[in-house]
Amino acid sequence: MTSLPLAVTPGEPAGIGPDLVLQTAADAAWPGGLVAFADPEALARRARELGVMVTLHEWAPGAPLPSSGLPVYPVPLAQPAEAGRPDGANAAATLAALDRAVEAVLAGHCMGLVTGPLSKAVISDGTSRPFSGHTEYLAERAGATGHPVMMLIGGNLRVALVTTHLPLRAVPDAITGDKVIRVVRTTAEALIEDFAIPEPRILVTGLNPHAGEGGHLGHEEQQIIEPALERIRQELGDRAHVEGPVPGDTAFTPRCLREADTVICMYHDQGLAPLKQQAFGGAVNVSLGLPFVRTSVDHGTAFDLAASGNAGGGSFREAIALARTLAANRARATV
Structure with missing residues (x-):
């Protein structure tokens, strides 16, 4: 169980979620084992804006992980993401990234899910459906009873x-x-x-x-x-x-x-x-x-900090560490 990667979704593509994923992946002090479910082109553009060097590798569930860089399950956006400028046209793709990540976790390809921040307003306005938050949406997608x-x-x-x-x-x-x-x-x-x-x-x-x-x-x-x-x-x-x-x-x-x-x-x-x-x-x-481990950050999208290089990654890294601990504990409890 613990040898599996964690699925990571950056969340709102115009917010700081992509920054957190890229900065963590580029930090040599942090272990690998993350798979991003996102638009590779959007991540590459944000990496250039941040001046972060991360090699992105296309990944599919069940495929081996690369020895370095960040594996990405590609979920294309409808429009190019501009830092600090949310676009409702990308709301459906943002939810699709969550859906693909949930599917990979439920299928046993990932040990758990770590999510970046979403904008409830952008999702609700862009999809014409009420969106109260990650927890409720993930429970619905996972069929939690x-x-x-x-x-x-x-x-x-x-x-x-x-x-x-x-x-x-x-x-x-x-x-x-x-x-x-x-x-x-x-x-x-x-x-x-x-x-x-x-x-x-x-x-x-x-x-x-x-x-x-x-x-x-x-x-x-x-x-x-x-x-x-x-x-x-x-x-x-x-x-x-x-x-x-x-x-x-x-x-x-x-x-x-x-x-x-x-x-x-x-x-x-x-x-x-x-x-x-x-x-x-x-x-x-x-x-x-939920039928799987899910953790997330304690803050919002912080559009004003997107691509600035000033987004603190403490909560995101704590979320990764806790997800690994909880997944290991759950695996032991179900043996």
Whole structure:
């Protein structure tokens, strides 16, 4: 398993994703074992703009890897990509690169998938289909039967989310007992198998200030979250320890974090604001509940930095390293 390459998609071709792929491939201090699913001409043009020397080799699933350079599975763009200037005409090809990468991973040609940043607006406008994010799209393409969960990892934090990219006004209606149970279950299983953490300790936040304060500041804790946590505790038994709901403003205190392997939060900013304050630029996005390992960067397309040579690659390299670790752990857990 670990001898297989990782599939890498640069994401939005006008953003910094191509820079991250090329700069990593050109760094002699980093091992090979990456295959880019992208337009070779677009990568070559960006390499020239960056002044990066990388030899690109056309690659097909099952073919041996070259001894040097970057193997590329060619997925042509509809229009030449200009750094910093997104073009909706390339949205379909950007998704096609993801599709080909998923196919290669599911077929056993790659050990996992590392994705560069996408622009949800460009994809939605360019394909006339709503696009809420990588996690949901990959779950659909992979035919995942479970509930995919978005987790970010950085510093000493692992943060998973019950709801992801929703307007804040829509969050309470999106939180159901079944959804809380599915997220806790998926997170527990991933911590055990992919992260090799026996009997993980999971801390779950409430939705409202002070976790509802006994119903005085909201009823979601009493009516939805607490009953769901009691049900999942009974299901998991001794396999995992689930605590909550705890107030969101105390979940990230040192005392609480010492007693937790992960924190599950009810909505996007509740969990990711403290994580990014601690680890932005070096955190990793992980999709739990997929039939393959997928990691990604913790930042967006940064059009203003594309082709400038100033794109920091810390998060991308952390994503590569974590994907390899998770793939190895999953392989051992399934033997």
